[in-house]
Amino acid sequence: MSSLEELSHRHEDEAKLAESETVPRGAPILELRGLQKKYGLVEALKPATVTFLAGEIHAIVGENGAGKSTLIKLLTGVIRRTAGEVFWCGKPVQLATPTEAIKRGINAVHQEVVLCAHLSVAANMFLGDEMDRYGLMRKGAMERAAQAVLDDLGFLLPAGALLGSLTIGQQQLVATAKAAMRGIRFLIFDEPTAYLTRQESAQLFRLIRRLRDQGVTIVYISHRMEEVFELADRVSVLRDGTHVGTRLISETNDNELIALMINRTIEQIYHKEKVPIGKTIVETKGLSGPGFEDVSLTVRSGEIVGLYGLIGAGRSEFALGLYGRQPLSAGEVFWDGKKVDIRNERDAMELGIALAPESRRDQGLCLNLPIGLNINLPIFKRLSSGLVIRKGDEAANADQQIRNLSIKTPSRRVLASAMSGGNQQKIVIGKWLSHGARLFIFDEPTVGVDVGTKAEIYRLFGELLKKGAGIILISSYLPEVYELSDRLHVFRGGRLVASHDHRAASHEDVLTQAIGI
Amino acid sequence: MSVETTTESAPAPKKGTNILLGLTLLGLLLFLWLLLGLSTNAFWSPNNISNLLRQGAMTAILAVGQTFVIITAGIDLSVGAIVGFTSVIVAWLLQAGVPLWAAIILTLLMGVAIGAFHGFGIVRMGLPPFIITLATLTSLRGIGLLITNGSTISINHEGFTNFSRTDFLGVPSLFWMVILVAIPAFVFLHLSRWGRYLFAVGSNAEAARLSGVNVNRTIYLAYILSATCAAFVGLLLASRIGIGNATQAEGWELQAIASSVIGGTSLFGAVGSVHGPLLGAFILATINNGANLLNVNSFWQRIITGLLIIVIVYFDQLRRRGSR
Ligand SMILES: Nc1ncnc2c1ncn2[C@@H]1O[C@H](COP(=O)(O)OP(=O)(O)OP(=O)(O)O)[C@@H](O)[C@H]1O
Numbered sequence: 001m002s003s004l005e006e007l008s009h010r011h012e013d014e015a016k017l018a019e020s021e022t023v024p025r026g027a028p029i030l031e032l033r034g035l036q037k038k039y040g041l042v043e044a045l046k047p048a049t050v051t052f053l054a055g056e057i058h059a060i061v062g063e064n065g066a067g068k069s070t071l072i073k074l075l076t077g078v079i080r081r082t083a084g085e086v087f088w089c090g091k092p093v094q095l096a097t098p099t100e101a102i103k104r105g106i107n108a109v110h111q112e113v114v115l116c117a118h119l120s121v122a123a124n125m126f127l128g129d130e131m132d133r134y135g136l137m138r139k140g141a142m143e144r145a146a147q148a149v150l151d152d153l154g155f156l157l158p159a160g161a162l163l164g165s166l167t168i169g170q171q172q173l174v175a176t177a178k179a180a181m182r183g184i185r186f187l188i189f190d191e192p193t194a195y196l197t198r199q200e201s202a203q204l205f206r207l208i209r210r211l212r213d214q215g216v217t218i219v220y221i222s223h224r225m226e227e228v229f230e231l232a233d234r235v236s237v238l239r240d241g242t243h244v245g246t247r248l249i250s251e252t253n254d255n256e257l258i259a260l261m262i263n264r265t266i267e268q269i270y271h272k273e274k275v276p277i278g279k280t281i282v283e284t285k286g287l288s289g290p291g292f293e294d295v296s297l298t299v300r301s302g303e304i305v306g307l308y309g310l311i312g313a314g315r316s317e318f319a320l321g322l323y324g325r326q327p328l329s330a331g332e333v334f335w336d337g338k339k340v341d342i343r344n345e346r347d348a349m350e351l352g353i354a355l356a357p358e359s360r361r362d363q364g365l366c367l368n369l370p371i372g373l374n375i376n377l378p379i380f381k382r383l384s385s386g387l388v389i390r391k392g393d394e395a396a397n398a399d400q401q402i403r404n405l406s407i408k409t410p411s412r413r414v415l416a417s418a419m420s421g422g423n424q425q426k427i428v429i430g431k432w433l434s435h436g437a438r439l440f441i442f443d444e445p446t447v448g449v450d451v452g453t454k455a456e457i458y459r460l461f462g463e464l465l466k467k468g469a470g471i472i473l474i475s476s477y478l479p480e481v482y483e484l485s486d487r488l489h490v491f492r493g494g495r496l497v498a499s500h501d502h503r504a505a506s507h508e509d510v511l512t513q514a515i516g517i
Numbered sequence: 518m519s520v521e522t523t524t525e526s527a528p529a530p531k532k533g534t535n536i537l538l539g540l541t542l543l544g545l546l547l548f549l550w551l552l553l554g555l556s557t558n559a560f561w562s563p564n565n566i567s568n569l570l571r572q573g574a575m576t577a578i579l580a581v582g583q584t585f586v587i588i589t590a591g592i593d594l595s596v597g598a599i600v601g602f603t604s605v606i607v608a609w610l611l612q613a614g615v616p617l618w619a620a621i622i623l624t625l626l627m628g629v630a631i632g633a634f635h636g637f638g639i640v641r642m643g644l645p646p647f648i649i650t651l652a653t654l655t656s657l658r659g660i661g662l663l664i665t666n667g668s669t670i671s672i673n674h675e676g677f678t679n680f681s682r683t684d685f686l687g688v689p690s691l692f693w694m695v696i697l698v699a700i701p702a703f704v705f706l707h708l709s710r711w712g713r714y715l716f717a718v719g720s721n722a723e724a725a726r727l728s729g730v731n732v733n734r735t736i737y738l739a740y741i742l743s744a745t746c747a748a749f750v751g752l753l754l755a756s757r758i759g760i761g762n763a764t765q766a767e768g769w770e771l772q773a774i775a776s777s778v779i780g781g782t783s784l785f786g787a788v789g790s791v792h793g794p795l796l797g798a799f800i801l802a803t804i805n806n807g808a809n810l811l812n813v814n815s816f817w818q819r820i821i822t823g824l825l826i827i828v829i830v831y832f833d834q835l836r837r838r839g840s841r
């Protein structure tokens with residue numbers, strides 16, 4: 001028996017409950033009938049009727065704000081439904097609290113990692129379900145058990161490390177391991193690969209298939225069509241909170257799904273505007289700082305410079321260094337050919353650099369403030385006369401970006417925290433579009449963004465280029481950087497290890513260089 | 518893109534709920550006044566009303582300053598001590614023969630300096646706001662007692678001490694001081710970009726920094742404003758009681774925090790207004806005043822205040838969570 005299975009049989013009562021509630025593989029395990037959720041007046045999920053079969057991988061796709069995460073939160077007891085019924089193994093159930101869902105064996109890896117940064121990996125994995133003896137925690141035993149599970153799953157993570165010291169992707173893997181450990185029968189993934197590197201994704205897929213083979217039902221939410229087709233048995237589509245259909249994966253294709261999702265077709269996602277390349281805007285020479293070393297590159301007007309690499313390769317650190325957030329230890333920066341000294345973010349903005357950072361939650365957004373304030377934050381100086389803000393301009397700019405990026409909100413006054421993941425990402429981008437910068441650094445700009453909006457963001461890139469700006473595009477999603485970059489730099493271990501012109505190298509070459517084998 | 522936004526089903530935006538809380542508090546205040554007017558004869562007497570306005574005025578000004586700090590997700594525990602300390606400073610300066618205008622300016626500058634020191638402790642030394650302001654709370658009282666040798670300094674400046682007793686247009690001068698502070702405070706917090714920066718820093722300092730907000734300066738500013746409001750209240754108190762005494766205004770920091778919280782400020786930062794703490798301060802003052810008139814044991818006053826804080830903040834939480 002593997003350590004994973006051993007741990008998942010720890011609780012006798014749960015095992016008994018599970019035994020009493022079984023259905024054969026392929027029979028309906030979870031049925032939703034007219035399930036509905038309203039937030040105040042917003043109907044996030046219109047009455048939906050969906051059936052999940054035991055032992056299948058069931059993908060859910062839909063635009064940003066379509067209601068995917070809402071559906072998941074309902075199933076896991078995080079929020080309570082407004083109306084409708086849920087049947088588990090043929091019996092009606094409440095699923096009113098997370099505890100109830102977990103007891104039945106329903107578990108989820110949520111879109112935003114909800115774990116404790118100040119606790120160790122092991123402590124997080126056992127959180128709420130600690131091993132104890134006479135009321136005292138068995139720290140050593142938990143750590144060993146956690147490590148065994150991580151090794152068993154092939155995740156190369158130390159169980160003793162503080163969660164906060166891991167990358168977002170690694171934290172996502174910890175959350176997955178935690179879920180997989182709890183004797184699950186029904187496991188939901190909400191955009192799990194958004195922050196994962198390619199190998200990490202591969203590990204995750206192996207785990208998902210393994211769980212399915214053990215009879216676990218998997219729900220898989222993603223904006224990446226190729227993943228859906230690689231993994232899923234069936235796929236359900238949500239549009240504007242409505243369940244518009246379920247298909248067998250073998251009987252459908254990309255185009256049909258996209259058409260169901262957005263009610264129209266997209267000819268070309270990676271549309272790269274052809275803009276004449278102009279003068280050099282910025283040049284770095286031997287730039288070094290925390291997490292990156294000796295990086296020399298140039299960005300010219302009208303050009304997209306892509307930075308590809310595995311997570312932790314130093315691309316974001318380089319961006320933060322160039323932006324003045326991190327002190328530089330060596331090297332020089334030339335702006336329009338003149339040597340400049342960027343000491344802080346304000347110096348960078350003054351020159352004309354904009355940075356849309358990697359983590360929307362930690363760096364990008366003031367979640368408990370209105371969307372409008374978030375969008376305007378970088379440019380309040382321009383929106384005010386002296387110190388006093390011109391309210392009209394403030395509103396106009398916010399509304400314009402909301403329209404530009406089709407951020408799905410009734411008003412700019414809604415708090416950013418009430419937006420779906422992808423819509424939050426659009427706010428992070430929208431902040432910078434009216435800044436009038438000449439160098440835009442976009443760090444993972446399309447994480448969690450749906451296909452239609454992705455195309456729209458790429459079109460906006462084109463517009464920035466036409467205005468003479470240059471773009472640094474950091475992405476862990478190879479097709480994106482590969483197709484869009486005029487010049488593609490590969491990072492590994494904090495260094496720039498290879499550079500290619502547009503489409504000059506194959507996907508495989510780029511990947512090999514990034515991994516370093 | 519063709520995503521239609523459902524405009525007709527807009528959830529009540531934040532601004533609306535803000536006004537709603539303000540109206541609720543105003544309603545509560547008027548209700549208390551009505552109730553006290555009916556149950557006591559003395560409540561609506563001109564004397565008592567000016568007394569009430571004077572009592573509330575000082576807490577109100579402290580609460581406004583405190584709110585700036587709390588919006589940045591900080592706390593200023595030192596304001597009560599600053600009030601006592603600056604009352605000593607102004608008395609001392611006047612005793613030394615410094616002209617009144619200079620004494621007032623120097624005292625206010627003392628507030629600026631104390632606030633800047635808090636900013637320094639938080640920004641440069643990395644101390645939590647709770648700790649640095651707790652430290653100044655105790656030390657300022659100590660320094661004030663050293664200056665006065667443990668006793669009080671009486672103020673013999675007639676013009677200065679009379680000020681607190683004067684009226685203007687039938688309203689006590691002390692209450693006019695609230696308006697003098699509240700109007701610029703409102704413009705600052707709700708209409709200026711620095712006000713927006715306070716909210717942004719309180720919500721997510723890193724996001725604010727990457728958006729080009731000078732986070733350090735914003736923090737300095739908040740603490741300087743709070744301490745300067747406190748120094749201003751120190752002047753008003755000295756005028757009212759005619760002495761400088763470092764042990765005065767004991768516990769006023771908690772009154773200020775309570776007023777702010779009753780007024781809808783969130784201790785987690787990024788939520789707050791100017792009218793909220795003002796109403797909060799006068800609600801607290803009314804309860805004290807009414808309890809005195811009704812001859813309620815002063816121990817009970819404290820209990821009632823405590824319960825009121827719980828009830829008001831609880832209902833505010835319920836309302837905020839309402840849409841879950
Ligand atoms: N706490 C909330 N309060 C009000 N509205 C909310 C709240 N959470 C979500 N919504 C709204 O419900 C709708 C569905 O959101 P949901 O998070 O389910 O979308 P999603 O399909 O997961 O999108 P994404 O792909 O962007 O993650 C959105 O319009 C969103 O704005």
Ligand SMILES: [Mg+2]
Nearest residue numbers: 069111420421
């Ligand atoms: Mg989502």
